[in-house]
Amino acid sequence: MVAPLPRLGGAALGRGLVTAYLSLIVLIPIAALVAKSTEGGLGEFWDSLTSPLAVSALKLTLIASVIVTLVNVIAGTAIAWVLVRDSFPGKRILNSVIDLPFALPTVVAGITLLALYGTDSPVGINVAFTRAGVVLALLFVTLPFVVRAVQPVLLELDREMEEAAASLGAGPLTTFRRIILPNLTPAILAGAALAFARAIGEFGSLVLLSGNLPRTQVSSLFIFSQIESGNTSGAAAVSVTLLVIALVVLLLIGRLTHWSLRHAR
Amino acid sequence: MPASRTASRLGLRFFALGYLSMLLLIPVGMIFYRAFEHGAGAAWDAVTTPEALHAFYLTILIAAIAVSANTIFGVGCALLVVRTKFRGKALLNAAIDLPFAISPVVIGLSLYLLYGREGWFGGWLLDNGFQILFSLPGMVLATIFVSLPFVVREVVPVLHEIGDEQEQAAHTLGANWWQTFWRITLPAIRWGVAYGVVLATARALGEFGAVAIVSGRVTGETETAPLWVWREFGQFNLTGAYSASLVLAMLAIGTLLAMNAFRRKEAA
Amino acid sequence: MGISIEGVSKKFGDFVALDEVSIEVPDGALTALLGPSGSGKSTLLRVIAGLEQPDGGRVVISDRDTTDVSVQDRGVGFVFQHYAAFKHMTVLDNIAFGLTIRKRPKQEIEKRVQELVRLVHLEGFTDRYPSQLSGGQRQRMALARALAVEPKVLLLDEPFGALDANVRKELRVWLRRLHDEVHVTTIFVTHDQEEAMDVAEQIVVMNEGRIEQTGAPRDLYDHPKTEFVMGFVGPVNRRGALFIRPHDLEILAAPALEAEEAMIERMVHLGFEARVELLLPDGEQLWAQMTLAEAELMELRDGQIVYVRPRRAKVFEPNGEPSTQELAAA
Numbered sequence: 002m003v004a005p006l007p008r009l010g011g012a013a014l015g016r017g018l019v020t021a022y023l024s025l026i027v028l029i030p031i032a033a034l035v036a037k038s039t040e041g042g043l044g045e046f047w048d049s050l051t052s053p054l055a056v057s058a059l060k061l062t063l064i065a066s067v068i069v070t071l072v073n074v075i076a077g078t079a080i081a082w083v084l085v086r087d088s089f090p091g092k093r094i095l096n097s098v099i100d101l102p103f104a105l106p107t108v109v110a111g112i113t114l115l116a117l118y119g120t121d122s123p124v125g126i127n128v129a130f131t132r133a134g135v136v137l138a139l140l141f142v143t144l145p146f147v148v149r150a151v152q153p154v155l156l157e158l159d160r161e162m163e164e165a166a167a168s169l170g171a172g173p174l175t176t177f178r179r180i181i182l183p184n185l186t187p188a189i190l191a192g193a194a195l196a197f198a199r200a201i202g203e204f205g206s207l208v209l210l211s212g213n214l215p216r217t218q219v220s221s222l223f224i225f226s227q228i229e230s231g232n233t234s235g236a237a238a239v240s241v242t243l244l245v246i247a248l249v250v251l252l253l254i255g256r257l258t259h260w261s262l263r264h265a266r
Numbered sequence: 267m268p269a270s271r272t273a274s275r276l277g278l279r280f281f282a283l284g285y286l287s288m289l290l291l292i293p294v295g296m297i298f299y300r301a302f303e304h305g306a307g308a309a310w311d312a313v314t315t316p317e318a319l320h321a322f323y324l325t326i327l328i329a330a331i332a333v334s335a336n337t338i339f340g341v342g343c344a345l346l347v348v349r350t351k352f353r354g355k356a357l358l359n360a361a362i363d364l365p366f367a368i369s370p371v372v373i374g375l376s377l378y379l380l381y382g383r384e385g386w387f388g389g390w391l392l393d394n395g396f397q398i399l400f401s402l403p404g405m406v407l408a409t410i411f412v413s414l415p416f417v418v419r420e421v422v423p424v425l426h427e428i429g430d431e432q433e434q435a436a437h438t439l440g441a442n443w444w445q446t447f448w449r450i451t452l453p454a455i456r457w458g459v460a461y462g463v464v465l466a467t468a469r470a471l472g473e474f475g476a477v478a479i480v481s482g483r484v485t486g487e488t489e490t491a492p493l494w495v496w497r498e499f500g501q502f503n504l505t506g507a508y509s510a511s512l513v514l515a516m517l518a519i520g521t522l523l524a525m526n527a528f529r530r531k532e533a534a
Numbered sequence: 535m536g537i538s539i540e541g542v543s544k545k546f547g548d549f550v551a552l553d554e555v556s557i558e559v560p561d562g563a564l565t566a567l568l569g570p571s572g573s574g575k576s577t578l579l580r581v582i583a584g585l586e587q588p589d590g591g592r593v594v595i596s597d598r599d600t601t602d603v604s605v606q607d608r609g610v611g612f613v614f615q616h617y618a619a620f621k622h623m624t625v626l627d628n629i630a631f632g633l634t635i636r637k638r639p640k641q642e643i644e645k646r647v648q649e650l651v652r653l654v655h656l657e658g659f660t661d662r663y664p665s666q667l668s669g670g671q672r673q674r675m676a677l678a679r680a681l682a683v684e685p686k687v688l689l690l691d692e693p694f695g696a697l698d699a700n701v702r703k704e705l706r707v708w709l710r711r712l713h714d715e716v717h718v719t720t721i722f723v724t725h726d727q728e729e730a731m732d733v734a735e736q737i738v739v740m741n742e743g744r745i746e747q748t749g750a751p752r753d754l755y756d757h758p759k760t761e762f763v764m765g766f767v768g769p770v771n772r773r774g775a776l777f778i779r780p781h782d783l784e785i786l787a788a789p790a791l792e793a794e795e796a797m798i799e800r801m802v803h804l805g806f807e808a809r810v811e812l813l814l815p816d817g818e819q820l821w822a823q824m825t826l827a828e829a830e831l832m833e834l835r836d837g838q839i840v841y842v843r844p845r846r847a848k849v850f851e852p853n854g855e856p857s858t859q860e861l862a863a864a
């Protein structure tokens with residue numbers, strides 16, 4: 002492999018610059034975070050994590066994120082299916098719209114949902130300051146992940162496998178269960194992992210929807226309130242916990258995906 | 267085709283369209299409605315106040331700086347990862363993907379800790395007159411953090427795909443590394459870069475949580491557009507909030523269109 | 535019994551893939567659908583399978599009108615050019631698939647799969663995944679999979695098209711032997727005339743959505759009904775209205791009755807054959823085929839002037855039956 006950079010010197014310089022940039026922007030701040038969280042020793046770390054508010058926030062965060070991930074797996078796969086296999090006027094526009102939650106600032110997402118499902122709701126549904134509202138906001142921001150993960154795989158899927166199954170007597174449901182789904186599973190898992198990681202950290206869309214009530218306060222809001230009240234080490238402890246959970250999930254799913262691709266061409 | 271097949275196809279279509287309408291399409295439509303509820307004039311006035319204009323200006327400025335930095339980093343890093351050998355690539359990739367796994371408030375907190383009075387860098391910087399927190403540099407750093415992965419992630423596969431044969435040919439013809447990069451590599455990866463830039467820009471424009479913490483949210487000084495929207499909504503200036511949201515939504519839609527256009531060019 | 539296709543038509547947009555096609559396939563026969571790309575042969579096969587719906591006409595399999603029957607219920611075995619292997623399942627599970635979804639008892643499935651594995655010589659490969667097999671092995675697995683559910687008809691769509699030349703030749707022989715053992719009505723699609731002539735008992739030559747001719751390989755070669763068939767089924771020279779097979783072009787050292795003067799442009803030695811490329815005075819080019827021994831006997835050289843005449847030639851009247859001209863025996 003020929004490096005376009007002048008010989009070894011250039012490559013080493015490049016590596017140095019990249020490492021410096023990453024360290025300055027990402028790694029050192031994270032290190033500072035971890036340091037602060039364990040500043041008072043593990044005892045204080047544990048105390049911060051087990052305060053009633055922190056616990057209820059974490060519980061809500063995890064439960065809501067799991068629910069949202071499951072809904073996304075089903076709805077996301079269905080939507081990807083319709084976008085790839087079906088055809089109807091406006092499908093192209095719909096396909097572009099899927100990415101809107103990704104492009105929209107999260108606080109605007111919150112306002113958008115409140116416009117329809119908030120206190121002035123024209124359809125009489127008001128989820129402001131409720132846990133349902135939290136789930137709704139998370140569904141909004143995590144929409145693209147499973148859809149975009151499944152779409153390309155579905156597009157590339159060998160249609161002849163389905164025809165072969167049909168010629169062997171398999172009905173559409175059997176074909177879906179035994180042929181299509183197993184081939185989509187790695188992509189679904191990857192999308193689900195990203196959706197989960199996003200959901201547990203979501204902040205902007207929840208800031209307006211959940212008010213400041215303990216029963217609708219997720220961990221990210223808890224962290225924010227702790228910072229505002231000066232308890233930065235407590236905030237840091239919960240932050241590190243969230244970070245570790247996200248990393249563990251991403252790693253696990255990465256392994257699972259790798260394993261389920263073991264027979265790939 | 268058997269009737270049951272058509273029924274299930276229509277059923278699935280109905281479900282998908284219904285879900286998307288209820289969750290996405292109708293709520294976004296409501297923004298348009300609410301913004302103009304009191305007339306286009308009121309909407310215009312609300313988003314053209316000095317504070318609002320400053321907020322938009324700040325948002326765009328920060329995004330421009332952050333995305334530029336990440337583009338240079340992204341292309342350079344991609345070249346490094348794809349075209350050179352070194353140990354620790356897995357670690358590098360993990361570090362690059364880190365922003366995807368971290369909540370924006372956690373990012374904000376980590377910067378707050380690092381550059382605060384008590385922080386590792388904060389003390390020295392403040393003593394020497396460098397204000398990072400509650401000022402532009404901090405907000406830029408936060409935005410760079412959150413939008414870091416996008417350009418790298420889009421350029422890496424493109425570099426893999428085009429292979430280095432063209433670059434080798436250029437070398438045999440006497441081109442040095444800059445000429446090769448500028449005339450051969452960059453043109454070949456331009457759509458990957460464009461797509462990555464659009465994604466990074468979308469993320470940077472929309473950043474909220476991290477900037478909320480590091481900026482101190484001083485109106486007219488360190489308030490970006492999303493933060494301004496938050497304030498307006500909190501103070502019940504709904505027309506202002508909705509109108510600004512509309513502007514941001516239109517920016518987002520513009521980003522979507524760019525994404526679409528570049529995605530197709532990238533695939534071609 | 536057997537298969538009967540009656541007046542089947544199929545269009546894709548403006549493109550006419552099949553134009554009122556009718557053929558009879560005898561029960562138990564091994565038939566080839568032969569033709570160039572776009573001739574409609576694959577479309578016809580897929581219509582028989584039920585993977586495409588015809589715009590008009592009937593498909594009758596074993597005396598049962600299956601035109602409206604879904605592909606699942608037709609009892610056809612289909613083998614694809616690119617195998618369509620279930621890549622997430624082992625070879626064993628692939629072959630067992632048809633039986634598994636019919637909920638046959640485990641023991642029965644195991645027994646049948648083992649039989650088939652032996653039949654296609656894939657012993658020892660049952661726990662592998664398709665990605666770990668060679669192309670030829672994957673195709674044999676696909677065949678076993680199709681045969682597992684005892685189909686009434688076996689349909690193969692350019693089954694050896696994706697394989698190397700020698701693997702192709704091996705599998706041709708193997709397919710014939712398989713057909714001798716298993717005796718199921720088999721139709722396969724190919725654009726390779728050598729393959730069709732080698733394997734099939736009956737060949738259906740197709741062109742532009744229509745049937746040009748149906749018959750045994752020998753018949754098509756010796757008695758082609760149209761120019762197209764003659765040219766497709768074997769090599770041909772054209773001299774005015776005469777169509778001459780290269781091995782029917784006689785080369786003489788001295789002038790003779792009915793013989794034209796020609797110059798040998800080039801002699802090519804292809805193993806056991808010699809190919810003599812000839813240039814006639816009016817600029818037309820012909821080529822003759824003879825054994826190396828014959829060529830050496832005549833001491834033919836590049837640049838030599840010789841005299842050529844057809845031993846046998848065909849003439850295709852626009853409205854009538856083709857006729858054969860033959861030289862009186864020398």
